[in-house]
Amino acid sequence: MQKIEAVIQPSKLDAVKAALIEIGITGMTIVEARGHGRQKGHTEFYRGREYSVDLLPKIKIDLAVSDELAENVIRAILSAARTGKIGDGKIFVSKIDQVIRIRNDERGESAL
Amino acid sequence: MKRHCSKLIGFLVACAASTGVCLAQTSSPPLTVSNADNAWMLVSSALVLMMTGPGLALFYGGLVRSKNVLSVMMQSFAMMAIITLLWAFVSYSLAFDSGTSFIGGLHHAFMRDIALTPDADYGSTIPVQTFMIYQLMFAIITPALITGAFAERMKFSAMAVFLILWSIVVYSPMAHMVWGKGGLLNAALGGAIPTLDFAGGTVVHITSGVSALVCAIYLGKRLGYPQEPARPHSMVLSFIGACLLWVGWFGFNAGSALSSGSLATSAFINTHFAAAAAAAAWAGIEWIRNGKPSALGAISGSVAGLVAITPAAGFVQPMSAIVIGLAAGILCYLMVAKVKQMFGYDDALDAFGVHGAGGTLGAILTGVFASSTINPVFKDSAGNVLPSGLIEGNGHQLLNQLGGVAIAWVISIVGTLILLFLVDKTIGLRVLPSDEIEGLDLALHGEEGYERAS
Numbered sequence: 220m221q222k223i224e225a226v227i228q229p230s231k232l233d234a235v236k237a238a239l240i241e242i243g244i245t246g247m248t249i250v251e252a253r254g255h256g257r258q259k260g261h262t263e264f265y266r267g268r269e270y271s272v273d274l275l276p277k278i279k280i281d282l283a284v285s286d287e288l289a290e291n292v293i294r295a296i297l298s299a300a301r302t303g304k305i306g307d308g309k310i311f312v313s314k315i316d317q318v319i320r321i322r323n324d325e326r327g328e329s330a331l
Numbered sequence: 332m333k334r335h336c337s338k339l340i341g342f343l344v345a346c347a348a349s350t351g352v353c354l355a356q357t358s359s360p361p362l363t364v365s366n367a368d369n370a371w372m373l374v375s376s377a378l379v380l381m382m383t384g385p386g387l388a389l390f391y392g393g394l395v396r397s398k399n400v401l402s403v404m405m406q407s408f409a410m411m412a413i414i415t416l417l418w419a420f421v422s423y424s425l426a427f428d429s430g431t432s433f434i435g436g437l438h439h440a441f442m443r444d445i446a447l448t449p450d451a452d453y454g455s456t457i458p459v460q461t462f463m464i465y466q467l468m469f470a471i472i473t474p475a476l477i478t479g480a481f482a483e484r485m486k487f488s489a490m491a492v493f494l495i496l497w498s499i500v501v502y503s504p505m506a507h508m509v510w511g512k513g514g515l516l517n518a519a520l521g522g523a524i525p526t527l528d529f530a531g532g533t534v535v536h537i538t539s540g541v542s543a544l545v546c547a548i549y550l551g552k553r554l555g556y557p558q559e560p561a562r563p564h565s566m567v568l569s570f571i572g573a574c575l576l577w578v579g580w581f582g583f584n585a586g587s588a589l590s591s592g593s594l595a596t597s598a599f600i601n602t603h604f605a606a607a608a609a610a611a612a613w614a615g616i617e618w619i620r621n622g623k624p625s626a627l628g629a630i631s632g633s634v635a636g637l638v639a640i641t642p643a644a645g646f647v648q649p650m651s652a653i654v655i656g657l658a659a660g661i662l663c664y665l666m667v668a669k670v671k672q673m674f675g676y677d678d679a680l681d682a683f684g685v686h687g688a689g690g691t692l693g694a695i696l697t698g699v700f701a702s703s704t705i706n707p708v709f710k711d712s713a714g715n716v717l718p719s720g721l722i723e724g725n726g727h728q729l730l731n732q733l734g735g736v737a738i739a740w741v742i743s744i745v746g747t748l749i750l751l752f753l754v755d756k757t758i759g760l761r762v763l764p765s766d767e768i769e770g771l772d773l774a775l776h777g778e779e780g781y782e783r784a785s
Contacts, residue, residue, distance in 0.1 A: 266627060
């Protein structure tokens with residue numbers, strides 16, 4: 220089982236969600252995040268003082284998927300979230316040790 | 332304040348002519364209440380209170396960090412409660428009872444002998460109680476303005492004690508001098524240094540703004556200032572607050588006519604024109620210097636214009652109001668964007684830059700632009716109207732204005748320094764650094780302005 224964490228531009232959330240639903244993904248966790256990679260922030264002016272804002276709004280999508288589905292999910296996110304510009308984001312893939320459904324204590328791949 | 336001397340003189344002359352004994356009576360027949368004037372004055376009182384809550388609370392609240400939003404709002408709201416009680420107990424009497432040329436007596440303490448009929452010196456067509464409640468709203472907002480200087484680092488207890496004392500030591504005397512019977516600076520009632528101050532450029536804005544500067548310097552800078560940016564957490568709140576201030580200011584200035592007649596109209600128009608001109612000026616400067624006009628700049632500009640027109644509102648022509656507004660927008664922008672950085676004081680919400688500087692500018696320009704055709708405030712012994720301001724050839728009035736301004740500055744600086752020292756040595760003014768970092772909402776009030784997770 221794989222954990223896929225994708226940090227994307229907020230404007231791409233709807234497209235990514237639609238792409239994931241299309242390949243059969245039913246569950247995900249969306250987190251409002253702030254961050255940056257190589258993308259520079261912006262400056263704001265308040266009463267003559269300049270403030271540089273480095274932390275830019277991002278959306279983080281957390282998914283847990285079976286090993287077989289992982290590559291499809293990654294491809295779906297890549298095509299939906301990409302604009303070609305700096306700031307598009309990143310996808311992190313890691314192995315999950317265990318998945319447990321809280322409602323009925325179901326464990327393993329059937330709990331995905 | 333409306334010029335009532337001429338009405339009273341006219342009444343007495345007519346009285347003497349018709350009966351021949353009128354002047355021998357110990358009191359003239361009671362003036363009658365005009366329901367129209369009283370209605371407007373009650374509405375104006377409500378508008379001015381709205382300027383404090385929620386106007387100023389929102390304006391200031393949005394400009395601070397979210398961890399301090401409630402503390403700022405509490406400071407304004409506390410004034411609504413505390414100053415009201417103080418006014419009822421003692422500070423109305425100190426301001427508006429007759430006494431010396433500097434301070435009133437205590438005859439009206441605990442609301443004693445405040446009539447429901449008019450007093451010729453305090454609005455000849457409204458109950459004195461209306462005058463009292465209207466003036467209370469001014470007494471509330473003035474200390475609330477000062478809170479902008481020490482936001483995000485002053486103890487609530489120290490703030491409350493300090494501002495109560497300030498209201499007695501600085502506000503009531505200043506209000507007495509400019510608007511009270513026998514006041515040194517009262518232009519309408521024959522003060523020795525007649526200072527034209529229609530709605531409180533000296534009484535409200537200079538005192539609060541200059542006291543704010545003293546507070547900002549005495550308390551010291553916020554932790555991390557100026558290196559760490561402390562951006563406004565909600566420009567939306569500030570925007571709403573500023574708009575409420577603009578609308579409320581019609582009560583502040585036009586209500587100072589103490590009647591609903593044409594003088595109120597003049598003051599209303601001047602107020603609006605000055606706000607608009609100043610907003611355009613500040614936003615325009617930002618557009619040129621930074622490439623973008625900001626919402627904060629536009630609303631700050633409007634407040635600056637409203638401050639500057641406050642002493643002039645019932646004395647100048649509409650086009651003069653536009654000039655005053657433009658000048659205030661430019662001056663206050665420079666004060667806030669350049670002078671503050673130059674000297675390094677942490678006047679957190681620019682109470683001095685906008686109110687202190689804007690009020691000083693407005694009070695001086697009142698001496699320039701005052702027009703007797705708008706308000707015939709000066710008359711000779713025969714009742715002929717005399718020129719008011721520089722544009723009518725009366726340069727002397729500028730000296731009077733400077734005198735009033737100087738007195739306002741001095742009483743503010745001296746009074747504030749003494750009171751800050753006293754409160755600091757007994758209660759302590761500043762919060763602990765750990766409280767300042769945690770945020771005053773949690774540290775001082777046990778609350779959060781916004782739900783984090785629930």
